[in-house]
Every structure is written in structure tokens, then in C-alpha cells.
Amino acid sequence: MAEDLNPHAIARTQFDNALPYVDSLVGWKGMAEWLFAPEKIVTVTLPVVMDDGLVRTFQGYRVIHSTGRGPGKGGIRFHPSVDEDEVKALATWMTWKCALADIPFGGAKGGVTCDAAKLSLEERRRITRRFIAALGDNIGPHTDVPAPDMYTDAQTMAWIYDTYSMMHRGTNSLPVVTGKPLDLGGIVGRSTATARGVFFCTERFLASGRLPKRSTIDGARVAIQGFGNAGRHAATIYRDAGAVIVAVSDTRGSALAPQGLDVDAVCAHKDASGSVVGAPGTTKGDPRAALEVECDLLIPAAMENQITLENAARIKAPLVAEAANGPTTPGADVVLAERGITVLPDILANAGGVIVSYFEWVQNLQNEQWEADHVDESLRKHIYRSTDAVVAKRDEMIAGMPTYQARWQEMRPGATPLRNPDYRIAAAVVAVGRTKATAEARGVWP
Numbered sequence: 316m317a318e319d320l321n322p323h324a325i326a327r328t329q330f331d332n333a334l335p336y337v338d339s340l341v342g343w344k345g346m347a348e349w350l351f352a353p354e355k356i357v358t359v360t361l362p363v364v365m366d367d368g369l370v371r372t373f374q375g376y377r378v379i380h381s382t383g384r385g386p387g388k389g390g391i392r393f394h395p396s397v398d399e400d401e402v403k404a405l406a407t408w409m410t411w412k413c414a415l416a417d418i419p420f421g422g423a424k425g426g427v428t429c430d431a432a433k434l435s436l437e438e439r440r441r442i443t444r445r446f447i448a449a450l451g452d453n454i455g456p457h458t459d460v461p462a463p464d465m466y467t468d469a470q471t472m473a474w475i476y477d478t479y480s481m482m483h484r485g486t487n488s489l490p491v492v493t494g495k496p497l498d499l500g501g502i503v504g505r506s507t508a509t510a511r512g513v514f515f516c517t518e519r520f521l522a523s524g525r526l527p528k529r530s531t532i533d534g535a536r537v538a539i540q541g542f543g544n545a546g547r548h549a550a551t552i553y554r555d556a557g558a559v560i561v562a563v564s565d566t567r568g569s570a571l572a573p574q575g576l577d578v579d580a581v582c583a584h585k586d587a588s589g590s591v592v593g594a595p596g597t598t599k600g601d602p603r604a605a606l607e608v609e610c611d612l613l614i615p616a617a618m619e620n621q622i623t624l625e626n627a628a629r630i631k632a633p634l635v636a637e638a639a640n641g642p643t644t645p646g647a648d649v650v651l652a653e654r655g656i657t658v659l660p661d662i663l664a665n666a667g668g669v670i671v672s673y674f675e676w677v678q679n680l681q682n683e684q685w686e687a688d689h690v691d692e693s694l695r696k697h698i699y700r701s702t703d704a705v706v707a708k709r710d711e712m713i714a715g716m717p718t719y720q721a722r723w724q725e726m727r728p729g730a731t732p733l734r735n736p737d738y739r740i741a742a743a744v745v746a747v748g749r750t751k752a753t754a755e756a757r758g759v760w761p
């Protein structure tokens with residue numbers, strides 16, 4: 316069966332799945348459309364002189380999905396797949412993620428369509444500076460605050476800060492971007508924050524007793540797809556907590572080791588060769604092989620649309636924690652649920668990055684430097700709180716199913732009955748419910 320893999324269409328399906336459970340949104344079409352539509356879409360054309368002296372033209376995007384709960388917040392990615400629909404979807408997920416984490420931001424995202432792996436450092440610097448100059452005051456410390464995402468890092472964030480601050484002399488521009496280097500207003504723990512957040516989320520979820528046969532990470536067999544910022548740190552953090560890492564992967568392939576791999580050796584091999592493939596003590600698989608191995612926990616940490624109708628039936632992990640944004644399609648969600656596989660969704664599980672970005676923003680506004688313990692403990696509290704909220708919301712939704720079904724049939728006579736909500740639907744219900752409450756409190760201007 317063909318599946319619509321357009322990320323924005325997927326975000327819409329997720330939104331529609333949540334609506335029947337968000338009080339007063341059922342049947343209130345106007346409000347729902349307002350909550351889903353992006354506030355602002357900026358497209359810029361970027362001429363850049365390449366190392367060979369030729370001018371190449373790149374396309375850049377910045378989408379603010381919502382500033383209802385605060386300034387836009389969301390990463391900038393450099394990737395060939397970047398287009399308007401992808402950026403719109405990622406910005407929408409950021410609105411929900413920030414609402415669920417209960418931090419005072421809306422949602423935004425940006426990107427440049429390019430193959431960053433084939434660009435030199437200097438070319439990436441020129442693209443970044445031209446992009447930020449072209450965006451001008453579409454970003455700002457109190458309007459829209461970028462951060463790292465795929466193929467952008469602390470160095471990219473330093474160039475973003477520098478470019479913006481050159482255009483805004485005499486003001487404190489540090490809070491315009493997060494994920495900066497430590498020597499430039501960055502916060503300790505930002506680079507590991509996404510992976511640590513995934514860890515805290517799984518730890519808390521397992522402790523809730525909702526997964527049969529496992530209540531701790533100690534001894535769990537873990538497979539990770541993607542070995543960049545999110546995936547690589549996840550391998551180390553889970554290993555340090557007693558997990559056995561049985562597979563990792565990157566764009567070139569998977570490194571498989573059913574008895575457990577040596578994470579430090581894989582990291583050294585990746586640094587030396589550019590890939591995890593061929594790391595000592597591992598066998599080679601294709602890039603998606605890591606998704607399908609026997610394990611207790613699967614962490615997709617690469618990109619969208621990796622668990623689809625095509626491979627959902629072959630996923631063997633009973634628990635999936637999404638470090639990547641949008642790795643599982645709505646069709647795959649249904650298959651996984653039918654097979655009893657639990658998914659901790661992206662907007663819950665990978666919120667650690669934006670939560671620590673929020674701490675960095677606060678730190679920059681107050682000209683302070685937070686301690687590592689304070690960062691980790693505050694992150695833990697935020698993730699535990701949102702995990703508890705999603706678990707409780709799902710329990711409440713399941714207990715109320717007869718009422719929801721009756722209300723649904725009353726509003727949409729003849730509609731397909733609602734299926735039992737999974738944690739993705741519960742997370743979206745909490746998030747959309749919060750954005751709706753804020754919108755109602757503010758009202759429609761004028």
C-alpha cells in the first residue's frame with residue numbers, strides 16, 4: 316500500500332488524530348485550522364561563492380509555526396531533503412514539543428537545501444552567513460531563536476551569532492541562537508542534551524511499569540539508527556547506564572554486534588573513517604538494518620520516515636524511543652500498535668535539546684553561566700514531568716473511550732471508530748490542548 320511520506324501531511328494526520336480528544340476543538344473547525352497553520356514562511360535565495368570560484372545558488376527556509384506561547388524556537392538543518400513542507404512539519408512539531416515540555420517558546424524551524432557532507436568548512440561558513448543575513452530580522456532573541464539540527468553544530472551556531480550581532484551592534488545578541496560553543500555563551504550539556512533527554516524519558520517510562528517485562532535500562536539491548544549528535548551521545552549514555560548496544564548505523568551502513576559492541580571503539584572508528592561501518596567486532600548491514608535487529612529498545616536517531624509500512628512488521632523491539640523527528644509514519648504507528656510495540660514519540664522523547672536550549676537562552680538573557688549539575692537536574696525534572704503528563708493523559712483517554720467514541724460519532728456520524736490512543740496521540744493531545752488554552756486566553760487580535 317502506498318503511503319504519503321510528505322512530512323507536513325503526516326503532521327496533519329497526527330493533529331487530526333489528536334483533535335477528537337481535545338475538548339471543544341471537536342467540530343470547532345476554525346480554531347483547529349488556526350492552530351495548525353504556520354504563522355510565517357520565509358524563503359530566501361542564497362548565492363554563494365564555492366571553493367572552485369563558481370557561484371552556486373542555494374534555497375533557504377525559515378518557518379515560524381506559532382508564537383502563541385513565546386518566541387519561535389527550532390533548529391536549522393543543512394540537508395538535500397530540506398523543502399518548504401519538511402520545514403513546515405518540523406516547525407509544527409516544535410510548537411507541540413515546546414508546549415509539552417512547558418517551556419515559553421512557540422515553534423519554528425529552518426534549513427538550507429544542500430549536501431553538507433560534500434561542502435568544505437569554508438563553504439558551510441559562507442552559506443550560513445548568507446542565510447542569516449538574508450533572514451535579517453526574521454530571527455531575533457525575542458521573536459525566533461534558531462539552534463542546531465542535522466549537519467549543523469556549535470560552530471554553525473557561532474557563525475549565526477556572529478552574523479546577527481554584526482547587524483545589531485551594541486546589544487546583547489547572545490540569546491538569538493542556542494547550541495553555541497561554551498566560549499560563546501553556550502551552556503554545558505547542550506551537545507548531549509537530546510540524547511540525555513531520550514534517556515530520562517525511557518528511564519521514567521520504564522519505571523512507570525507500563526512496559527511488560529522491563530522496568531530499568533540496566534541490561535537492556537539497545538539499537539540506534541544514526542550516529543550524529545543524537546545517536547552517538549545516546550550510545551554512550553545508555554552504555555554508561557548498563558545497556559548493551561547491539562547495533563548502530565549511519566548513511567553508509569550499520570555496524571551490528573548481537574553480543575554488544577564497544578562504543579568507544581565505534582566512536583574512534585567513526586572519527587577515523589567517517590563511518591561506523593567496519594568498526595572492530597561488528598558485522599556490516601545496510602543503513603536500515605539497525606532498525607530491525609533483536610533488541611529491547613530501538614532509538615531512531617537519523618531522520619524522518621525511517622519506520623514505515625514497508626518495514627514496520629519487521630521491527631523487533633518492544634519499545635521505540637524517537638530521538639529523531641518524525642521517524643515513524645502514521646501507517647507504521649498503526650502496525651506497531653497492533654503488534655504491541657510501544658513508541659515514545661519524538662515531541663516527548665527528544666525534547667531534551669530544546670529544553671537545554673531554553674536554559675541557554677535564560678542564561679544568556681541573565682548573563683549567567685549554569686553549572687553542569689544544575690543543567691542535568693533541571694532537564695531530568697522537565698522530562699520526567701512531561702513523560703508523567705503523557706502517561707497520565709493516555710490512561711485518562713483510555714478510561715474515557717466510551718465517552719470519546721460517543722462524542723465522535725455525534726460530531727461525525729458514520730466516522731470510523733477511534734482506535735485506542737497510543738502515546739503519540741496522548742502527547743499531541745497534551746501539546747495541542749496547551750496551545751489551544753493559550754490561544755483562547757490571548758484571544759484573536761484585533
Ligand code: NAD
Nearest residue numbers: 465466509541542543544545565566602617618639640668
Ligand atoms: P546529525 O547530522 O548530527 O546526525 C545525523 C546522523 O544520521 C548521521 O550519523 C547520519 O549519517 C545518519 N543518517 C542520516 N540518514 C540516515 C539513514 N537514512 N540511515 C542511517 N543513518 C542515517 O543530526 P542530529 O542532530 O543527530 O539529528 C538527528 C535527528 O535527531 C534529526 O531527526 C533531528 O531533527 C533530531 N533531533 C536533533 C536534535 C539536536 O539537538 N541535534 C534535537 C532534537 C531532535
